[in-house]
Amino acid sequence: MTTTLPHDLIRKDVRDLPDYNAGLALDRFREAYGMDCVAKLDSNESPLGPSPRAIEAMRKAAEGVSRYPDATNAALRAAIARHTGAETDRIIVGNGSEDLIGALFRAVIRLGDHVVTICPSFGLHEFGALTFGARVTKLPFEAEWSFPVEAMTAELRNAPRVLIFSSPSNPAGPVIGKDAFRAIVNAADPATLICFDEAYVEFIEPRLRFDALEILGASGKPHIVLRTFSKAYGLAGARVGYGITSTAEMTKALMKTRNPFGVNAMAAAGAIEALADTAHLDRVLHDAMAERKRVAAVLTEKGYPCAPSQTNFLFFDTGKAAQEFAEDLRRRGVLIKAWQEAPFTSWARVTMGIRAENDAFLGAVPDRSDKVA
Ligand SMILES: *Cc1c(COP(=O)(O)O)cnc(C)c1O
Secondary structure (H helix, E strand, C coil): CCCCCCCCCCCHHHHCCCCCCCCCCHHHHHHHHCCCCCEECCCCCCCCCCCHHHHHHHHHHHCCCCCCCCCCCHHHHHHHHHHHCCCHHHEEEECCHHHHHHHHHHHHCCCCCEEEEEECCCHHHHHHHHHCCCEEEEEECCHHHCCCHHHHHHHHCCCCCEEEEECCCCCCCCCCCHHHHHHHHHHCCCCCEEEEECCCHHHCCHHHCCCHHHHHHHHCCCEEEEEECCCCCCCCCCCCEEEEECCHHHHHHHHHHCCCCCCCHHHHHHHHHHHHCHHHHHHHHHHHHHHHHHHHHHHHHCCCCECCCCCCEEEEECCCCHHHHHHHHHCCCEECEECCCCCCCCEEEEECCCHHHHHHHHHHCCCCCCCCC
Protein backbone atom coordinates (compact mmCIF):
# COMPACT_ATOMS: atom_id res chain seq x y z
CA MET A 1 0.00 0.00 0.00
CA THR A 2 1.28 3.46 -0.77
CA THR A 3 0.55 6.30 1.54
CA THR A 4 0.77 9.97 0.77
CA LEU A 5 2.37 12.44 3.11
CA PRO A 6 0.03 15.11 4.44
CA HIS A 7 1.11 18.22 2.55
CA ASP A 8 2.03 20.11 5.69
CA LEU A 9 3.80 17.31 7.60
CA ILE A 10 7.31 18.22 6.46
CA ARG A 11 8.34 21.78 7.32
CA LYS A 12 8.44 24.02 4.27
CA ASP A 13 12.03 25.17 4.88
CA VAL A 14 13.08 21.49 4.90
CA ARG A 15 11.04 20.63 1.77
CA ASP A 16 12.66 23.55 -0.04
CA LEU A 17 16.23 22.36 0.67
CA PRO A 18 18.11 20.79 -2.24
CA ASP A 19 19.24 17.15 -1.94
CA TYR A 20 22.74 16.71 -0.53
CA ASN A 21 25.16 16.93 -3.48
CA ALA A 22 27.12 13.78 -2.61
CA GLY A 23 29.71 12.04 -4.76
CA LEU A 24 28.78 8.80 -6.50
CA ALA A 25 29.75 5.58 -4.68
CA LEU A 26 31.76 3.16 -6.84
CA ASP A 27 29.12 0.42 -7.08
CA ARG A 28 26.46 3.02 -7.98
CA PHE A 29 28.77 4.25 -10.73
CA ARG A 30 29.23 0.73 -12.09
CA GLU A 31 25.46 0.19 -12.10
CA ALA A 32 24.73 3.46 -13.87
CA TYR A 33 27.56 3.49 -16.44
CA GLY A 34 28.19 -0.23 -16.99
CA MET A 35 31.93 0.07 -16.45
CA ASP A 36 34.46 0.36 -13.66
CA CYS A 37 35.38 3.82 -12.53
CA VAL A 38 38.88 4.76 -13.73
CA ALA A 39 39.39 7.72 -11.42
CA LYS A 40 37.13 8.61 -8.49
CA LEU A 41 37.93 12.26 -7.93
CA ASP A 42 34.62 13.67 -6.70
CA SER A 43 34.74 13.50 -2.89
CA ASN A 44 38.20 14.62 -1.73
CA GLU A 45 39.00 11.15 -0.40
CA SER A 46 42.62 10.09 0.06
CA PRO A 47 43.95 7.98 -2.84
CA LEU A 48 46.41 6.30 -0.45
CA GLY A 49 43.66 5.28 1.96
CA PRO A 50 44.20 5.15 5.71
CA SER A 51 47.31 3.98 7.54
CA PRO A 52 47.51 0.16 7.48
CA ARG A 53 47.77 0.42 11.25
CA ALA A 54 44.33 2.04 11.34
CA ILE A 55 42.82 -0.81 9.31
CA GLU A 56 44.39 -3.37 11.63
CA ALA A 57 43.03 -1.55 14.69
CA MET A 58 39.52 -1.46 13.16
CA ARG A 59 39.68 -5.22 12.44
CA LYS A 60 40.59 -5.90 16.04
CA ALA A 61 37.90 -3.57 17.36
CA ALA A 62 35.31 -5.40 15.23
CA GLU A 63 35.62 -8.35 17.61
CA GLY A 64 34.13 -6.24 20.38
CA VAL A 65 31.11 -4.83 18.55
CA SER A 66 28.52 -6.55 20.74
CA ARG A 67 29.23 -3.84 23.32
CA TYR A 68 28.26 -0.19 23.05
CA PRO A 69 31.29 2.02 22.56
CA ASP A 70 32.54 4.35 25.31
CA ALA A 71 29.99 7.19 25.33
CA THR A 72 32.66 9.64 26.46
CA ASN A 73 35.12 8.59 23.72
CA ALA A 74 37.87 8.97 26.33
CA ALA A 75 40.71 7.23 24.48
CA LEU A 76 40.16 9.03 21.18
CA ARG A 77 39.69 12.41 22.83
CA ALA A 78 42.89 11.92 24.83
CA ALA A 79 44.77 11.11 21.62
CA ILE A 80 43.37 14.24 19.96
CA ALA A 81 44.26 16.29 23.04
CA ARG A 82 47.87 15.13 22.76
CA HIS A 83 47.87 15.86 19.03
CA THR A 84 46.36 19.37 19.28
CA GLY A 85 47.56 20.53 22.68
CA ALA A 86 43.97 21.35 23.72
CA GLU A 87 42.51 20.04 26.99
CA THR A 88 40.46 16.84 26.68
CA ASP A 89 37.31 18.54 27.99
CA ARG A 90 37.43 20.96 25.05
CA ILE A 91 37.41 18.13 22.52
CA ILE A 92 34.29 16.61 21.04
CA VAL A 93 34.17 13.84 18.46
CA GLY A 94 31.35 13.09 16.06
CA ASN A 95 30.13 10.87 13.25
CA GLY A 96 32.19 12.92 10.82
CA SER A 97 32.59 16.63 11.43
CA GLU A 98 29.28 17.00 9.59
CA ASP A 99 27.63 15.47 12.66
CA LEU A 100 29.22 18.22 14.75
CA ILE A 101 28.03 20.97 12.40
CA GLY A 102 24.50 19.63 12.97
CA ALA A 103 25.10 19.42 16.73
CA LEU A 104 26.24 23.01 16.95
CA PHE A 105 23.36 24.42 14.89
CA ARG A 106 20.92 22.34 16.95
CA ALA A 107 22.43 23.77 20.12
CA VAL A 108 22.35 27.45 19.19
CA ILE A 109 19.99 28.29 16.29
CA ARG A 110 16.59 29.78 17.04
CA LEU A 111 14.07 30.32 14.22
CA GLY A 112 15.09 33.35 12.15
CA ASP A 113 18.64 33.54 13.56
CA HIS A 114 21.32 34.98 11.33
CA VAL A 115 24.19 32.80 10.08
CA VAL A 116 27.05 34.19 7.99
CA THR A 117 29.26 32.18 5.65
CA ILE A 118 31.16 32.66 2.40
CA CYS A 119 30.39 31.78 -1.22
CA PRO A 120 31.15 29.33 -2.76
CA SER A 121 30.56 27.40 0.43
CA PHE A 122 30.63 23.90 1.85
CA GLY A 123 26.99 22.82 1.40
CA LEU A 124 26.29 21.92 5.00
CA HIS A 125 27.45 25.28 6.35
CA GLU A 126 24.47 26.78 4.55
CA PHE A 127 21.90 23.97 4.43
CA GLY A 128 22.61 22.74 7.95
CA ALA A 129 21.67 26.20 9.21
CA LEU A 130 18.61 26.46 6.95
CA THR A 131 17.32 23.18 8.38
CA PHE A 132 16.90 24.91 11.71
CA GLY A 133 15.15 27.92 10.23
CA ALA A 134 18.13 30.27 10.13
CA ARG A 135 18.60 33.10 7.65
CA VAL A 136 21.94 32.66 5.88
CA THR A 137 24.08 35.41 4.38
CA LYS A 138 26.78 34.25 1.96
CA LEU A 139 29.63 36.65 1.25
CA PRO A 140 31.50 36.20 -2.03
CA PHE A 141 35.29 35.92 -2.20
CA GLU A 142 37.08 39.02 -3.44
CA ALA A 143 39.23 39.23 -6.57
CA GLU A 144 42.01 36.60 -6.83
CA TRP A 145 40.18 34.42 -4.31
CA SER A 146 41.03 36.42 -1.23
CA PHE A 147 38.68 35.93 1.70
CA PRO A 148 36.06 38.71 1.99
CA VAL A 149 37.47 40.17 5.18
CA GLU A 150 35.83 43.57 4.88
CA ALA A 151 32.39 42.17 4.11
CA MET A 152 32.75 39.68 6.95
CA THR A 153 33.79 42.24 9.51
CA ALA A 154 30.89 44.47 8.38
CA GLU A 155 28.39 41.61 8.82
CA LEU A 156 29.85 40.76 12.20
CA ARG A 157 28.78 44.19 13.48
CA ASN A 158 25.19 42.87 13.36
CA ALA A 159 26.17 40.10 15.81
CA PRO A 160 24.99 37.08 13.79
CA ARG A 161 24.42 33.94 15.89
CA VAL A 162 27.07 32.00 13.96
CA LEU A 163 29.94 32.75 11.61
CA ILE A 164 30.94 29.53 9.84
CA PHE A 165 33.45 29.01 7.06
CA SER A 166 36.23 26.70 5.97
CA SER A 167 39.89 27.51 5.38
CA PRO A 168 41.35 26.09 3.28
CA SER A 169 38.05 26.61 1.53
CA ASN A 170 36.02 23.72 0.19
CA PRO A 171 35.26 23.96 -2.73
CA ALA A 172 37.57 26.80 -3.77
CA GLY A 173 40.90 25.78 -2.17
CA PRO A 174 42.59 28.99 -0.92
CA VAL A 175 43.64 29.49 2.67
CA ILE A 176 42.99 32.62 4.74
CA GLY A 177 46.05 34.61 5.92
CA LYS A 178 46.88 35.01 9.58
CA ASP A 179 46.27 38.78 9.70
CA ALA A 180 42.97 38.47 7.86
CA PHE A 181 41.86 35.75 10.26
CA ARG A 182 42.82 37.86 13.26
CA ALA A 183 40.91 40.84 11.85
CA ILE A 184 37.78 38.72 11.54
CA VAL A 185 38.08 37.28 15.04
CA ASN A 186 38.68 40.78 16.46
CA ALA A 187 35.58 42.10 14.70
CA ALA A 188 33.31 39.34 16.02
CA ASP A 189 30.74 40.27 18.64
CA PRO A 190 31.15 38.16 21.82
CA ALA A 191 27.59 36.90 21.19
CA THR A 192 28.61 35.30 17.88
CA LEU A 193 29.84 31.70 17.75
CA ILE A 194 32.79 31.41 15.39
CA CYS A 195 32.94 28.02 13.69
CA PHE A 196 36.21 27.60 11.80
CA ASP A 197 36.22 24.47 9.66
CA GLU A 198 39.75 23.16 9.13
CA ALA A 199 38.87 19.94 7.26
CA TYR A 200 41.95 20.42 5.03
CA VAL A 201 44.36 21.99 7.53
CA GLU A 202 46.94 19.21 7.09
CA PHE A 203 47.39 20.10 3.40
CA ILE A 204 48.51 23.72 3.97
CA GLU A 205 52.11 24.51 2.98
CA PRO A 206 54.22 25.26 6.07
CA ARG A 207 54.82 28.91 5.05
CA LEU A 208 51.06 29.61 5.05
CA ARG A 209 50.20 27.80 8.26
CA PHE A 210 49.24 29.58 11.47
CA ASP A 211 47.68 28.55 14.75
CA ALA A 212 44.01 29.54 14.51
CA LEU A 213 43.31 28.03 17.94
CA GLU A 214 45.79 30.37 19.53
CA ILE A 215 44.17 33.44 17.94
CA LEU A 216 40.68 32.24 18.85
CA GLY A 217 41.75 31.32 22.38
CA ALA A 218 43.35 34.72 22.97
CA SER A 219 40.16 36.47 21.81
CA GLY A 220 38.08 34.90 24.57
CA LYS A 221 35.17 34.62 22.11
CA PRO A 222 33.03 31.50 21.75
CA HIS A 223 34.39 29.24 19.02
CA ILE A 224 34.76 25.76 17.68
CA VAL A 225 37.44 24.54 15.28
CA LEU A 226 36.42 21.52 13.20
CA ARG A 227 38.74 18.84 11.84
CA THR A 228 38.17 15.46 10.24
CA PHE A 229 39.71 12.03 9.67
CA SER A 230 37.95 11.82 6.28
CA LYS A 231 40.45 13.68 4.14
CA ALA A 232 44.20 13.53 4.88
CA TYR A 233 43.77 10.52 7.19
CA GLY A 234 41.84 8.55 4.58
CA LEU A 235 38.98 7.40 6.84
CA ALA A 236 35.96 8.93 5.05
CA GLY A 237 33.94 5.70 5.27
CA ALA A 238 34.61 5.27 8.99
CA ARG A 239 32.98 8.66 9.78
CA VAL A 240 35.03 10.44 12.44
CA GLY A 241 35.58 14.14 12.92
CA TYR A 242 36.37 16.31 15.90
CA GLY A 243 35.86 19.77 17.24
CA ILE A 244 37.96 21.85 19.60
CA THR A 245 35.67 24.15 21.56
CA SER A 246 36.41 27.34 23.49
CA THR A 247 35.17 25.95 26.80
CA ALA A 248 34.31 22.66 28.50
CA GLU A 249 30.82 24.11 28.92
CA MET A 250 30.37 24.22 25.15
CA THR A 251 31.66 20.67 24.75
CA LYS A 252 29.09 19.62 27.32
CA ALA A 253 26.26 21.29 25.43
CA LEU A 254 27.28 19.76 22.10
CA MET A 255 27.53 16.30 23.70
CA LYS A 256 23.78 16.65 24.31
CA THR A 257 22.86 17.63 20.76
CA ARG A 258 25.13 15.23 18.84
CA ASN A 259 24.22 11.62 18.19
CA PRO A 260 25.17 9.94 21.53
CA PHE A 261 27.09 6.93 20.16
CA GLY A 262 27.98 8.70 16.92
CA VAL A 263 31.55 7.44 16.83
CA ASN A 264 31.50 3.65 16.69
CA ALA A 265 34.13 1.47 18.35
CA MET A 266 35.91 0.57 15.11
CA ALA A 267 36.10 4.14 13.87
CA ALA A 268 37.49 5.34 17.21
CA ALA A 269 40.21 2.66 17.23
CA GLY A 270 41.11 3.44 13.61
CA ALA A 271 41.31 7.17 14.21
CA ILE A 272 43.72 6.75 17.15
CA GLU A 273 46.12 4.70 15.01
CA ALA A 274 45.72 7.07 12.05
CA LEU A 275 46.87 9.97 14.23
CA ALA A 276 49.88 8.00 15.41
CA ASP A 277 51.11 7.04 11.92
CA THR A 278 52.75 10.32 10.95
CA ALA A 279 54.90 8.65 8.25
CA HIS A 280 51.76 7.64 6.34
CA LEU A 281 50.33 11.15 6.68
CA ASP A 282 53.57 12.66 5.35
CA ARG A 283 53.34 10.52 2.20
CA VAL A 284 49.73 11.61 1.66
CA LEU A 285 50.60 15.29 2.05
CA HIS A 286 53.70 15.08 -0.11
CA ASP A 287 51.78 13.48 -3.00
CA ALA A 288 48.81 15.83 -2.74
CA MET A 289 51.05 18.88 -2.81
CA ALA A 290 53.06 17.68 -5.82
CA GLU A 291 49.97 16.63 -7.77
CA ARG A 292 47.95 19.79 -7.15
CA LYS A 293 50.81 21.82 -8.62
CA ARG A 294 51.26 19.52 -11.61
CA VAL A 295 47.54 19.19 -12.42
CA ALA A 296 46.89 22.92 -11.98
CA ALA A 297 49.65 23.70 -14.46
CA VAL A 298 48.18 21.35 -17.10
CA LEU A 299 44.61 22.62 -16.55
CA THR A 300 45.79 26.22 -16.91
CA GLU A 301 47.69 25.27 -20.07
CA LYS A 302 44.49 23.73 -21.46
CA GLY A 303 42.72 27.06 -20.89
CA TYR A 304 40.89 26.42 -17.59
CA PRO A 305 41.29 29.06 -14.85
CA CYS A 306 42.03 27.37 -11.48
CA ALA A 307 41.57 28.81 -8.00
CA PRO A 308 44.76 28.65 -5.88
CA SER A 309 44.67 25.53 -3.75
CA GLN A 310 46.10 24.56 -0.37
CA THR A 311 44.10 21.33 -0.34
CA ASN A 312 43.90 17.93 -2.04
CA PHE A 313 41.65 19.28 -4.82
CA LEU A 314 41.39 21.95 -7.51
CA PHE A 315 38.43 24.18 -8.40
CA PHE A 316 38.34 25.27 -12.03
CA ASP A 317 36.06 27.00 -14.52
CA THR A 318 34.91 24.53 -17.18
CA GLY A 319 33.60 27.34 -19.39
CA LYS A 320 30.22 25.61 -19.83
CA ALA A 321 27.54 24.02 -17.64
CA ALA A 322 29.71 22.04 -15.22
CA GLN A 323 27.12 19.24 -15.03
CA GLU A 324 27.54 18.63 -18.77
CA PHE A 325 31.30 18.81 -18.50
CA ALA A 326 31.29 16.29 -15.62
CA GLU A 327 28.90 14.00 -17.48
CA ASP A 328 31.28 13.82 -20.47
CA LEU A 329 34.04 12.77 -18.09
CA ARG A 330 31.85 10.17 -16.40
CA ARG A 331 31.31 8.46 -19.72
CA ARG A 332 35.08 8.05 -19.79
CA GLY A 333 35.17 6.63 -16.27
CA VAL A 334 36.31 9.81 -14.53
CA LEU A 335 34.28 11.19 -11.62
CA ILE A 336 34.58 14.84 -10.60
CA LYS A 337 32.13 17.15 -8.84
CA ALA A 338 30.15 19.71 -10.83
CA TRP A 339 29.44 22.65 -8.54
CA GLN A 340 25.73 23.47 -8.24
CA GLU A 341 25.81 26.74 -6.33
CA ALA A 342 25.17 29.99 -8.21
CA PRO A 343 27.16 31.77 -9.60
CA PHE A 344 29.62 28.85 -9.82
CA THR A 345 27.60 26.42 -11.93
CA SER A 346 30.30 26.42 -14.61
CA TRP A 347 32.92 25.40 -12.04
CA ALA A 348 33.96 21.90 -11.06
CA ARG A 349 36.06 20.41 -8.27
CA VAL A 350 38.53 17.61 -8.92
CA THR A 351 40.24 15.67 -6.12
CA MET A 352 43.92 14.83 -6.45
CA GLY A 353 44.14 11.04 -6.87
CA ILE A 354 47.27 9.02 -7.49
CA ARG A 355 49.27 10.17 -10.51
CA ALA A 356 47.66 7.64 -12.90
CA GLU A 357 44.16 8.77 -11.90
CA ASN A 358 45.04 12.41 -12.38
CA ASP A 359 46.50 11.56 -15.79
CA ALA A 360 43.25 9.78 -16.70
CA PHE A 361 41.39 12.95 -15.69
CA LEU A 362 43.72 15.23 -17.67
CA GLY A 363 43.53 12.88 -20.66
CA ALA A 364 39.73 13.15 -20.64
CA VAL A 365 39.73 16.95 -20.48
CA PRO A 366 39.85 18.64 -23.90
CA ASP A 367 41.47 22.02 -24.46
CA ARG A 368 38.88 24.63 -23.50
CA SER A 369 37.02 25.64 -26.65
CA ASP A 370 37.54 29.36 -26.01
CA LYS A 371 41.18 28.89 -25.04
CA VAL A 372 43.26 31.93 -25.90
CA ALA A 373 46.25 30.66 -27.87
C1 LIG B 1 34.77 16.91 3.98
C2 LIG B 1 34.42 18.12 4.77
C3 LIG B 1 33.82 18.05 6.02
C4 LIG B 1 33.25 16.86 6.67
O1 LIG B 1 33.78 15.73 6.68
P1 LIG B 1 33.28 14.53 7.57
O2 LIG B 1 33.50 13.39 6.66
O3 LIG B 1 31.85 14.71 7.95
O4 LIG B 1 34.18 14.56 8.75
C5 LIG B 1 33.56 19.20 6.73
N1 LIG B 1 33.89 20.40 6.23
C6 LIG B 1 34.45 20.52 5.04
C7 LIG B 1 34.78 21.87 4.55
C8 LIG B 1 34.73 19.39 4.26
O5 LIG B 1 35.24 19.53 3.05
